[in-house]
Each structure stands twice: as C-alpha cells, then as structure tokens.
Amino acid sequence: MILKFLRKIKEIISRIGNSAILDTTFVFPYSSDKEIRAKQIIYNLKKGLLLEDKKVLISWMTAYNSVNKYKVKRRDSGDRTEWYLGNHPILDGYICELEIMMWMNVPWKNTISEITADLGLDYKGMENFYTLKNHLVERIGEPHLTNIKKWGDLDLGIIQWQFNEINISIVGIEHFACKYRLSIGSA
Numbered sequence: 001m002i003l004k005f006l007r008k009i010k011e012i013i014s015r016i017g018n019s020a021i022l023d024t025t026f027v028f029p030y031s032s033d034k035e036i037r038a039k040q041i042i043y044n045l046k047k048g049l050l051l052e053d054k055k056v057l058i059s060w061m062t063a064y065n066s067v068n069k070y071k072v073k074r075r076d077s078g079d080r081t082e083w084y085l086g087n088h089p090i091l092d093g094y095i096c097e098l099e100i101m102m103w104m105n106v107p108w109k110n111t112i113s114e115i116t117a118d119l120g121l122d123y124k125g126m127e128n129f130y131t132l133k134n135h136l137v138e139r140i141g142e143p144h145l146t147n148i149k150k151w152g153d154l155d156l157g158i159i160q161w162q163f164n165e166i167n168i169s170i171v172g173i174e175h176f177a178c179k180y181r182l183s184i185g186s187a
Contacts, residue, residue: 011065011108026050026057030092038140041092042163049098049115049184051088058085058115060186065108067100079104085115091168092139094132096182114185119170125180126154132170132182133159140168154178 027040028050044050048059051070058070064081068074072086085098096117102110119128137143140161148157156172169183 023047023057023059023061028052028055034138037092041140042166045163045166045168045184049090051085051090051098052093053089058112060113061111063109063111064100064102064106067102067112070100090184091136094135096132112185114183116184117182119180119182121177121179122154125178126172129155129159129170129172129180136161136168136170148172151178 026044026047028044030037030040044057048057048062050057056070067083070085071083073084075082075084081102081104083100085100087095087097089095090098096119099116099118100112100114101116102108102112119125119132133143143159144162145158145160148155148159150156151174154172156174156178158169158171160170161168165186167183167185170180171183172178172180
C-alpha cells in the first residue's frame with residue numbers, strides 16, 4: 001500500500017512542467033504500391049507506433065508519465081507498471097493486444113523504448129509467430145536476422161528487422177511453455 005502511494009506521488013511530481021505534444025505527421029493510409037508502403041511504414045516506425053484504427057501515433061518521445069492517455073487498463077505491481085493498450089491494427093493491419101511496461105527504478109520522465117504484444121503459447125503462439133512474420137515480409141521485406149531452432153515440434157528463436165535505431169522482433173522462447181512475443185522499439 002505504501003509502495004503504491006509512493007509510486008503515485010513520484011508519477012504526479014514527474015508531470016509538473018511536462019506537456020506531451022501529439023505527433024500528427026505520420027503517413028496513413030498507406031500506399032498500395034509495395035515499395036512506397038514499406039517506406040511509409042518505416043517512416044512512421046522511426047517516429048513511433050501508429051494505432052491505425054485510432055489514427056494515433058505513440059511517439060518514442062512519449063514519457064512514461066504520459067502513457068495513461070493510451071491505456072485501456074493499467075497494472076502496478078511490485079517492480080513494474082504495465083499499461084494495456086487494447087487490440088489495435090498496426091503495421092498495415094496486423095491486429096494485436098499491445099502493452100507498454102516500465103520498471104519501477106526507471107524515472108517517470110524517461111521516454112518509452114518498446115511496445116510489445118503477446119502472440120500466444122505453444123502451437124497457437126507459433127502459428128501467430130509465422131502469420132506475423134509473413135505479414136511483415138509482405139509489408140517491409142525480408143528480416144535482417146532469422147535464428148530459429150526446433151524444440152520438439154515447435155520452433156523457437158528470433159526473427160528481426162532493423163531500421164537504424166528501430167527494431168521489430170518476433171521471439172519464441174521456452175519458459176514453462178513456449179511463449180511468442182512481438183517487440184517494437186529502439187535498438
């Protein structure tokens with residue numbers, strides 16, 4: 001209870017003098033030309049992540065103390081704060097449940113560095129992993145890194161695209177089950 005109170009006080013103090021500016025200079029809708037569309041998606045990604053249904057760009061310059069305006073739900077636990085942003089189409093129509101997480105020891109004025117989405121567990125997670133891979137290959141080209149290994153019948157590893165300081169990674173790991181995750185953020 002005291003931790004939650006202290007966290008809230010720290011968050012409120014961090015907002016003093018902070019006025020986040022909404023970036024509206026993104027490109028959307030995307031071109032039907034494959035090469036132009038890839039450039040447009042990458043242009044947007046270098047600025048932030050576009051929630052295509054809302055036409056809102058969550059800028060990489062957004063401070064953690066401003067993330068509440070995007071949330072559907074927020075959860076404060078012992079060592080982190082998690083914001084659940086809901087289901088949104090991103091990267092030209094891929095729909096997923098997005099999240100932002102901040103470790104408790106990170107200052108509230110720091111900017112977000114990553115937005116993630118769980119892709120699922122075991123066979124369903126692996127299916128979503130490859131569906132997303134195919135979606136991204138179609139939109140932005142072949143990945144810059146692919147390192148996949150078998151774990152029984154399942155594939156684990158990483159598929160990654162990198163555009164200067166921005167990474168898109170889809171990862172499969174074994175941790176009590178095979179878990180698959182999308183991560184978009186700074187390198």
